[in-house]
Amino acid sequence: MTTEVGEDPTRLGRVFPAAARQTGRGPLPGTDGVLIEDAVRVDLVRSAASTLDAAALLDELREVYRYGDSDEKRAVLHALNGAPADVDGSDVLLDALRTNDTRLVAAAMGPHSDRLDDDAWRQGVLKCLFTEVPVSAVTGLAARADRELAEMVTRYQREREAAGRVVPPDVQVVLDACAPTDPTPRDS
Numbered sequence: 001m002t003t004e005v006g007e008d009p010t011r012l013g014r015v016f017p018a019a020a021r022q023t024g025r026g027p028l029p030g031t032d033g034v035l036i037e038d039a040v041r042v043d044l045v046r047s048a049a050s051t052l053d054a055a056a057l058l059d060e061l062r063e064v065y066r067y068g069d070s071d072e073k074r075a076v077l078h079a080l081n082g083a084p085a086d087v088d089g090s091d092v093l094l095d096a097l098r099t100n101d102t103r104l105v106a107a108a109m110g111p112h113s114d115r116l117d118d119d120a121w122r123q124g125v126l127k128c129l130f131t132e133v134p135v136s137a138v139t140g141l142a143a144r145a146d147r148e149l150a151e152m153v154t155r156y157q158r159e160r161e162a163a164g165r166v167v168p169p170d171v172q173v174v175l176d177a178c179a180p181t182d183p184t185p186r187d188s
Contacts, residue, residue, distance in 0.1 A: 006048070023037065078110070122152060141177045150174075150178035
């Protein structure tokens with residue numbers, strides 16, 4: 001399949017959906033939860049990337065995402081992580097964050113989420129809290145967490161408490177990540 005796409009990258013949209021049927025499904029041995037079908041689809045995208053320019057590759061990925069089922073959409077989100085740096089794809093990430101599919105939300109907040117602007121990234125973190133996606137899926141939480149995110153999460157926490165609802169434990173994880181660190185010792 002990768003040879004086929006490497007020779008004719010416009011076949012990506014036809015081969016991508018069949019990847020799981022042809023190669024199998026389930027966890028890839030020796031990895032931390034990577035699925036076989038995702039790994040194969042990421043390889044297909046890399047094959048297409050070897051002959052397509054960034055704009056054409058992004059167009060192909062958008063089409064595969066648009067017409068794909070949830071598994072194919074998740075694979076596109078993972079494939080963005082391995083795509084060349086000039087393939088933005090933030091519009092695809094934003095679409096995934098508008099869904100309530102926790103697998104898509106988690107994938108959108110993975111390594112490629114560094115392409116999201118600060119506001120969209122903060123909304124993605126909040127979406128993780130709303131949908132109970134573990135914030136361990138959020139790439140760069142410690143580096144990007146800021147006062148504005150802390151304020152958003154604090155408001156979310158207060159709303160949950162006022163409504164008598166359980167506050168997810170990950171709220172504290174995010175607030176801890178937002179806490180400023182003071183490298184200078186204080187005088188007593």
